[in-house]
Amino acid sequence: MIETYREIVVNSAPAFLAWGGLIIGIVFGFIVYRTNFCSMGSISDMMNFGDSRRFRSWMLAIAVAVVGVGLLQYGGIIDASTSMYLNPNFGWLGNIVGGLLFGYGMVFAGGCMSKNLVRAGGGDLRSVVVLIVAGIVAFMTIGGILGPVRVALFGPSTKDLTELGLGTQSAGDMLAHLTGMGQQSATWLFLSLFVAALLIYVFKDAGFRRSPTHLIAGIGIGLAVVAGWALTGFAYSDFADVPQNPVSLTFVRPSGDTLDYLMRFTALGMPRFGVVTTLGTLLGGFLAALSTRSFKLNTFADASDTVRAIFGAILMGIGGVVALGCTVGQGLSGISTLAMGSFIAVVFIILGGMAGIKTMEVLA
Secondary structure (H helix, E strand, C coil), X not given: CHHHHHHHHHXXXXXXXXXXXXXXXXXXXXXXXXXXXXXXHHHHHHHHHCCCHHHHHHHHHHHHHHHHHHHHHHCCCCCHHHCHHHCCEECHHHHHHHHHHHHHHHHHCCCXXXXXXXXXXXXXXXXXXHHHHHHHHHHHHHCCCCXXXXXXXXXCCCEEHHHHCCCCCEHHHHHHHHHCCCHHHHHHXXXXXXXXXXXXXXXXXXXXXXXXXXXXXXXXXXXHHHHHHHHHHHHCCCCCCCCCCCCCXXXXXXXXXXXXXXXXXXXXXXXXXXXXXXXXXXXXXXXXXXXXXXXXXXCCCCHXXXXXXXHHHHHHHHHHHHCCCCCCHHHHHHXXXXXXXXXXXHHHHHHHHHHHHHHHHHHX
């Protein structure tokens, strides 16, 4: 049955990725807007108000995504080892520095990339500027003027884990290497313990348990990430002219890809998964704003507001590339593969966000 579906999808992979990705993006953006899901906001809530519900919602989304990807892997729908997150080239320093830069920048930008996408859909012109600047700077950091600097700074610290006998940077692979367990057994043991710890933390809070909005956000967003993996997993083929490795939601590089696609539409053909999920998230925010009658054009309050937002966008563009993802790219899609680099990046995104909030308090 699975192979039959895979053959159908592979035969029309560009169309399935484009339309399927658009639908996933719309659903994701709609949920983010309607539930006010925001990683940066969740950190701010805890620091300023002692309210951890939005943070627990993020953790619930991670748990759902981890379980979903584990089941997809078990069912043979995806091979997570082919994703960029499990690459055996372990760039730990990039995960740390990039995470700090992204976390710090998202505070000044008023939210992470996904939050700015849904705000732009709701009419916030400030978020449009943030997305454009972050997308351009991301491309500058990948292969533009900042590319050689990135390679010079972080290339030497990248460790090839195959030299240690590891095939990937999965926490399961590392546990198997350290304990002598079988790789599959070690992966399922780590997954089970990690998900159990997350769920205990999430549901021990009575306020969270009584909040349907936060429950829906965590479950819905986690499932959107799983849907992304399932779609790109079905579409993956070693025999394709240009194989597109499985991936799920992420928004830093895709923001740059989207700008590139809009400028070179006639030369590029069907848009890739990252482009359509970015546009879908924008459209999902727009539809959610219409459904709540909250669509309203907003712009910068003053020059200092503009400078803060552009500064934050620059840091997110650089940090998101160096860390290989954002609060969604690493904080959900990456962690769902149990990639050690993703765990490191998310910890430092949170620390960077905390530092950014403290800085904003001083500047206020």
